[in-house]
Amino acid sequence: MNRWKTIVEPFRIHSVEPAHFSTVEERTAWLEEAGHNLFNLRADRVLIDLLTDSGTGAMSRDQWAAIQQGDESYAGSPSWYRFLAAVQNLFPFEHVIPTHQGRAAEKILFSVIGGPGKVIPNNTHFDTTRANVEFTGAEAVDLVIAEGKRPELEHPFKGNMDVVALEELILARGAQNIPVVFVTITNNSGGGQPVSLANLRAVRAVCDKYDLPLFLDGCRFAENAWFIHEREEGQQDRSIVDIVRDIGALADGMTMSAKKDGMANIGGWLAMNDDALAVQCRNMLILTEGFPTYGGLAGRDLEAIAQGLAEVVDPNYLRYRIRSTAYLADALSAAGVPVVRPAGGHAVYLDARSLLSHIPPLQYPGQALATALYLQGGIRGCEIGTVMFGRQPDGSEIPAAMDLVRLAIPRRTYTQSHIDYVIEVVTWVAERASELKGMRIVDEPPALRHFTARFGPL
Numbered sequence: 089m090n091r092w093k094t095i096v097e098p099f100r101i102h103s104v105e106p107a108h109f110s111t112v113e114e115r116t117a118w119l120e121e122a123g124h125n126l127f128n129l130r131a132d133r134v135l136i137d138l139l140t141d142s143g144t145g146a147m148s149r150d151q152w153a154a155i156q157q158g159d160e161s162y163a164g165s166p167s168w169y170r171f172l173a174a175v176q177n178l179f180p181f182e183h184v185i186p187t188h189q190g191r192a193a194e195k196i197l198f199s200v201i202g203g204p205g206k207v208i209p210n211n212t213h214f215d216t217t218r219a220n221v222e223f224t225g226a227e228a229v230d231l232v233i234a235e236g237k238r239p240e241l242e243h244p245f246k247g248n249m250d251v252v253a254l255e256e257l258i259l260a261r262g263a264q265n266i267p268v269v270f271v272t273i274t275n276n277s278g279g280g281q282p283v284s285l286a287n288l289r290a291v292r293a294v295c296d297k298y299d300l301p302l303f304l305d306g307c308r309f310a311e312n313a314w315f316i317h318e319r320e321e322g323q324q325d326r327s328i329v330d331i332v333r334d335i336g337a338l339a340d341g342m343t344m345s346a347k348k349d350g351m352a353n354i355g356g357w358l359a360m361n362d363d364a365l366a367v368q369c370r371n372m373l374i375l376t377e378g379f380p381t382y383g384g385l386a387g388r389d390l391e392a393i394a395q396g397l398a399e400v401v402d403p404n405y406l407r408y409r410i411r412s413t414a415y416l417a418d419a420l421s422a423a424g425v426p427v428v429r430p431a432g433g434h435a436v437y438l439d440a441r442s443l444l445s446h447i448p449p450l451q452y453p454g455q456a457l458a459t460a461l462y463l464q465g466g467i468r469g470c471e472i473g474t475v476m477f478g479r480q481p482d483g484s485e486i487p488a489a490m491d492l493v494r495l496a497i498p499r500r501t502y503t504q505s506h507i508d509y510v511i512e513v514v515t516w517v518a519e520r521a522s523e524l525k526g527m528r529i530v531d532e533p534p535a536l537r538h539f540t541a542r543f544g545p546l
Contacts, residue, residue: 095411098404099500102149108132108466115463123542124459124527126468135466136506138495141434143189143347143354145499147392151351154395158388163379167387167394174394178329178401179306179336181359183366185373186383186390190307190345191216193358196372197303197343200365201267202226209257210270210305211249212236212277215476217270217305217343219536222481229257230489236278237489239428239439244319246430247275247312248287255294263298272305273312273335277472279492280308280432282315285323285334292338301340301362307348309335311433314406328401341365348434351396351499355389409433413497416507423515434496438514440473441491443521449474449487451526455543457517458493460524465513470494475529476538 110118110133122128126139137144159165168186175184187193194217202208202224211232213221221228231253236246249271258266271291275281295302313331316323323331336342341360346352358373360366370380377384399405410433417431426439444453454471461467473491480486495510517524525546532541 095408095415095504097412097500097503098402098408099148107135109135110466112463115466119459119463123530124455124545125538125541125543126458126462126470127539128542129462129468133466134462134468136502136510137468138435138497138510139468139470141348141496141498142345143352144501145351145353146501147351147353148395148399148500150399151392151395154391155388158386158391160387163381165381165387165390167390168381170394171390174397175357175359178309178332178397179342179359180333180361181336181341182361183359183363183370185358185366185369185380186385187356187358187373187377188384189347189354190305190343190356191220192377192384193343193345193356194220196369196376197268197358198224198226199372200368205265207257207261207266208268208270209249209254209266211247211272211283212275213270214272214276214305215536215538217272218477223535227481230277231257232275232278236275236281239279239437239442239490239492240426242429244282244315244430245284245287246281247273247278247283249283249291251287251290251294254291255297258294258298258300263300266298266300269295269300269302270305271302271339272307274308274315274433276307276434277477278490279428279437280311280435280494281428282312282319282433284320285316285331285338286320288335288338302338303360304335304339304342305344306335306342307345308434309344310349310400310406311410313401314403314410315433318410328403328406332401346393346396349400350393351400352389352392355385355393357383409499412504412507415504416495416497416510419511420514423511423518425514425518428492436495436497437472438469438493438495439490440471440493443518444524446522447524447526449491450478450485451528451546452491452543453524453526454491454493455527456524456545457521459527459543460517461493461513464517465509467495467510467513470496471538475541479532479537 204225206226346355454473
């Protein structure tokens, strides 16, 4: 199969929805109305929506069929038990607590274990993870390897945690002040880059040395397992399911957004082996989400996730998923557009800081590039840079480690012609990069400002 260059989608289109075409003049007015924030746009004013891959993919025929089996009993629904079995088929955690999405799992966990004086290390925290840590008064610390901060560098596992830096942090801050060590797979903020099994084992060894629990932010666990299968020595002949189980066995728990590798439009879970912690988290769940056998989800959602977890570990799907993302990254690289290399699993990340080197980071080159792509082609991406991560807990502002624009590809949604169009638009804008100007923030909230801030061009 691999001898052929054409990427064949491992599905046929069963149902379609219309795309929305518009003019540059219309998009200019809509951008102004939205305060130059792509989150504020109406979705029907977007032609190709690459804002996020979270909950935006197409569910399969079998997922829609599973929805019909949804049992909406308040407690002990059969749908809950199918969901539980699907999760525990892949992950070895005793306690599985369903939530309406991943950030709800984060909110519950960090509300229980966080607080002033606490430190939460991660390879790289994503936006809601960092916000939920900091909301409790705890400190979120990123410890990705040095290679993960260099967009142009080719490295098979740029999401790896710096194990030496982790141990130095533990010694400096005290193990008693570190309630958990997190690793995000794949590393979203760092370009969708994977973490190796060897690195997870090394992190596990440090955690064991200082008696610290290790948790995964497992949103894209299947994509990470595929990269391990393809890139890590000794893994090529193993099944994806076995690799996923090895990943899970190295951890004490996880948070999960089922809107990513759960292949569903909503849902998530928090899982762990600690009995006492599970009691506290379930109590918080009942207060904020719902009863422990539905956790803010309808029975039909639990069914869709259970089926999605069976589909996401299919090698044919993962081969298509990773190759189609690489197709976009490789074409842009060939056209001279700077992107994070190698390609991530769920998205291509444009290096806005490199492309727009004339725009200082505090004038938000990522936001300038993202809005230009929408203006010229109706493509909606997402800034992953100083807008998202520049504001510090004390109110100061510093440049983020990188200024990127993420083009996140929804699962099983767009065809190759859509991606070819994206290549044309991005290349056209990149050729005129010197004409783009920086941006200023007109209005912003105190936290997670990238979702609702309003901007103006400089």
